[in-house]
Amino acid sequence: MPFSTQKFVLLVDDEDIVADVFTRVFSDQSYALLDIANTVEKALAKINFVVYDYIFLDMKMDDNSESGMRILRALNRMLIKLRSEKRAAMDSFVVIMSSSVPLQDVMAEANSLGVLTFLDKPINFTEEYLLGIVQRLGLPLQPRKSKV
Secondary structure (H helix, E strand, O other): OOOOOOEEEEEEOOOHHHHHHHHHHHOOOOOEEEEEEOOHHHHHHHHOOOOOOEEEEEOOEOOEOOHHHHHHHHHHHHHHHHHHOOOOOOOOEEEEEEOOOOHHHHHHHHHHOOEEEEEEOOOOOOHHHHHHHHHHOOOOOOOOOOOO
């Protein structure tokens, strides 16, 4: 049975190479739309107006090792506020990505805030790798068709 609900995905990362791979993987996908924030401020502005199904979150941006946790805490506050107002609230599936912040330093708090999984960078950030990750998370994306 085909999926009829479009999913919204936010990538929060300041590395161009990561954004490029995500853009290639999510191009030509009718099931999922990708949005990108390359600064903490852009990410905070976006999550205040859009409910994302999946958020891929880098832990360190703008040379600040607390930037990812700042965004994660803001997501949690927003969810608590919506629920306290008895408004519909959807949990985003959050995937933390990090190369410079040891995951063990943030794992306990991140888990308590509902993080789905952790990716320890650097990894071989190829289209095939990312496609495998998002498919395991439940986003049935299709490989890009070759342009022959």
